[in-house]
Amino acid sequence: MGEPATETGFSLRRRRTLQALGCLGALGWARAGADEPIRFGLTPVFLDDQVGFLGRWRWYLEGRLERPLQFVQRRSYDEILQLLLEGRIDFSWLCGYPYWRHRHRLALVSVPVYEGAPLYRAYLIRHAEDPHLQDLNRLRGRTFAYSDPDSNSGYLYVRHRLQQQGLDPATLFGRSFFTLAHRRVIEAVAVRLADAGAVDGYVWDVLSRRAPGITDDTRVIERSDPFGFPPVVASRHLAPTLSESMQRVLNGMHRDADGRALLAELALDRFETAAPDLYEDIGRMADGVA
Amino acid sequence: MLLLRDLSLRYKIPLRAVVLVLITATLLTAVQVPRERDELQHDLEENARLLGITLTQNLVVPLIQDDVWRAFELLRSPLSGVDERAAERLPFALVLFDRDLRVMASSDPARYPVNAEPEALPRFRGIAPWVRASPTLPGARPLVVDENTLALVLPVVADGVTLGHLVLGYSRDGMRARAARLVQQSVIYTLALLALILPLTWYWGQRTARPLIKLADGMAQVGAGLPEDAALDLEESGDEIGRAGVAFRRMLYELRQKEALEQEVMVNERLAAVGRLAAGVAHEINNPLGGMLNAVDTFKRYGGDAEQTARTLSLIERGLLQIRDTVSALLVEARPSGKPLSLQDFEDLHTLVSADAHRQRVNFDWHVALPDVPLPLPATLVRQVVLNLLLNALQSTPPGEIITVCAHITGEYLSIQVINAGPLIPPERLGHLFEPFAGDHPRGHGLGLWVSYQIVQQLRGQIAVDSDESGTGFTVRLPLCHEED
Incomplete structure (x- = not known):
């Protein structure tokens, strides 16, 4: 799709x-x-x-x-x-x-x-009540939310990681979509519109401090190495x-x-x-x- | 039920009116409720269609661009931030299926996850064929999925091509809750209306009952005596109650006439009785007079010694004493007074009737056991009752028989019995004995017993008759605590 x-x-x-x-x-x-x-x-x-x-x-x-x-x-x-x-x-x-x-x-x-x-990091996040989703391999057939095709943390990093693991995003996910904002990726995962998402770690951290209601329903699966x-x-x-x-x-x-x-x-x-x-x-x- | 039947019209009429109003209110509510429910369902369908059409128009672009997030935002927006009340009118879920018949987005992704197939969705199992085979099914049409869910399936169409399907799932619970609230509301309105109407109904009922109650009150007064026209408070109107009132007044007038007539008859009868007595008494006086005149005549003709004189004087004296007794007994009888009854009155009665009794060779068995103090009963009336009974007994008793007279006090009553050894009174006559002109005795006119009955009634006493082969007995019981009205 x-x-x-x-x-x-x-x-x-x-x-x-x-x-x-x-x-x-x-x-x-x-x-x-x-x-x-x-x-x-x-x-x-x-x-x-x-x-x-x-x-x-x-x-x-x-x-x-x-x-x-x-x-x-x-x-x-x-x-x-x-x-x-x-x-x-x-x-x-x-x-x-x-x-x-x-x-x-x-x-x-x-x-x-x-x-x-x-520096900041990219996060891969999942819903809090989906504990089996611990790495990218487990995303097979699942729904994934990207932030923006021009985003490092919200797109490029995940694509890079998938490639590293020899996974083809075209067949891996059941469906993927862009929300065009990191905050919305977190929201999409929180309401389970997506099973996992790629998000700017800085945005997630700030949100978890300012409005923990949204991030509380999400968990970080993976933190990237720091980027500029x-x-x-x-x-x-x-x-x-x-x-x-x-x-x-x-x-x-x-x-x-x-x-x-x-x-x-x-x-x-x-x-x-x-x-x-x-x-x-x-x-x-x-x-x-x- | 008996209790209800005995209830005063004062309450019965308003109560009936109230029950009628309540029944009307209940029926109206009962009719209203299904109508409201239909209206609600119609309202819901209309709303669903409107919301569905708006959404399907907006979902075309997200479907073409595969913009899951945008579709989710569109589906979520009508349902977010609404309170519980508004939520009842809204779908519990909005689910968008793409061309592959999988969920592209839903308002509640946790329950209706992306990529799920229609068969896997809670509460939506029944809609799968609609989503899958919709070209052969009629377009937008609400369909019942199960008893708790209503679903509307709308195609998302662009340029004649169906891009996907939007399903609006409505909970019937919400509709039921709304219906229940409507019923509750209509019950409250009805109750409020009743609170207004019932006092009015009560007042009206009371007003309808009032003339009837007044009429009944007026009629109730008749027992003790005949009320004066002025004492009656009857409403004047042209309806049935008014007519009954007029008839009642006319009846009272006639009753008063009759009463006056009866009073007159009673007075006449008293006079007649006195007349009869007078005749008897005259005869009684005549006897000693004859004796005395003879003695005087003898004395004048032959003169006499002292012994003869003394004998003549003694004879005259006895004759005069006899006359005095007779006259004094008569004097009381002729002049009604408030004098209380005493033992002397019974002796007077004995004296009054003894002449007749002697003539008829009837003897009295006289048992009067009364204390020698005045009793709280009017002497004149009691004397008349007893005299009538005695005269009556004299008439019925064959010569040589005995009339027994008893009088004594038992408890609070003076009890008087007059028993004669006359012939049996047949039972069919016994019942009419106290009616005027009931007697068929050649010497009486039949008013004696009737007058006695009236007097006993007046004194709030009882009079009874008992007749068998051995004789006939009249018993009179008069209350001693009687007070003159």
Whole structure:
């Protein structure tokens, strides 16, 4: 049934077309005016459904950048990525996997530090009342929930693990589907829409602390080795000064009280600068899976 | 039941009205309930169809894109965050089957898991053929799966192609609960209405009963005497009760007329009795008078010595004493007074009738054992009763026989018996003895016993007659505690 391989193939084709269009478009939309709001794309690499928090963060960033700022949210990672590649948004908090794929067209601005390091893990989760589901082999014929085809923890990592074990996702699962958000993967497993799911470990940990009602019904089967935390990236089209300002503001958040309060809400220590090779592990996995 | 029959109309009429209202309310509720249940079922079908159509339209894209999560969100949304009341009107589960007849998504994945086949689903076993063979079955139509589940199967169609099926499963428990609540509500409304209507019904019933009760109260007064028109509180109306009231008044009027007439007859009879007595007494006086006149005549003609004079005077004296006794007995009789009855009255009676008795050669056996104190009974009336009985006995007793008269006090009663050795009174006559003009005696007019009966009644006493071969006895019992009305 609709195994995401075909879906991904389709997406890739479409993406290339859109990329080409985006390059053309970027020339026309040179965005520089000081009163133009900065457009900051968000993806569900964190709990992006906290509207109140986003309002406070936006207010904080506008104050430090002395420019209006607008958060842009879309249904999938891909839509945000396309907007970014086309230059229709300036920054994006994105997964390391699409960043690595498009690292030549994107600039790494800042990386969150989570529990002392700019790293996070991918989790494989199951329902709490399904104790036999302890490894991937047991997923035969079961239903599996991916997060997003452009997500490392919510897609790439599982595909990599399956390949390592010589399992074919096309025949292994009875059915699989994308929820396009880590939180929804957890929910899908919690209500037993899916028997297991791939999810961002950071999101699961934060949720288990903030809203344990959802994660209580799920258990982690497997934790991956650490990967580079989803970074904030900028379009190459963007003026370097704006990119630098953003980097300065983000990296300085932990130095003032308001920033610390916001970081606390994100359960992050701070933002810092990182080198692209932080995502090399993801890159290797992507190369292997592809 | 007897208790109910004896109940006053004051309660009976309102009670009947109340029972009628209750029966009406119960019947109405009973008719209403099945109607409500049909309505509910119709309502549920309508809602199911609406919800189903909306969902199937929205499920086309998730089905085409195999978007399990989106389908789940769509199926979950109508059922999430609803309270228990609303849940009763909603399906307990919404299940989407894909083209391979497996569950693609459901509102309750724990019970209706993804990829399950319709046969494996709890409470949905009956719908499998509908999902599998739906092209040959009529389209959207509710079908009963089992006695607790109602399911609606709707195809998800795009461009003429069936992509899958949506099943809406409704619990009949929910519908039953709603029906029960409706019944409860209608019972409460009925009770509230009854609370309003019943007092009104009660009041109405009371009003209907009131004239009847007044009429009955008026009639009840008749026993003790005839109530005055003014004392009657009858409602005037043209209906049957009003007519009964008018008839009752007319009856009372006639009864009063009759009573007056009877009173008159009684007075007349008293006078007649007195007249008869007077005749007897005159005769009684005449005898000594004759003797005395003879003595005076003899004395005048022959004169005489002292012995002769003394004998004449003694003769005259005895004659005068006899006359005085007779006259004094008569004086009491002729003048009714409130004088209490005493032993003397019985002696007077003895005196009064002894002349007649002597003439008829009838003897009295006189047993009057009364204390020599006034008794709380009116002397005149008792004397008349006893006199009538004595005269009656005298008439019936053949010469040479004895009349026994007894009078004594037993307990709270004065008991008087007059027994004569006359002929047997036939039983068929005994029953009519105290009616006016019942006697067939050539010398009487038959009012004597009737008057005696009336007087005894008036004194709240009893009079009885007993007759056999040996004679006839009248017994009168008069209560001593009698108080004049």
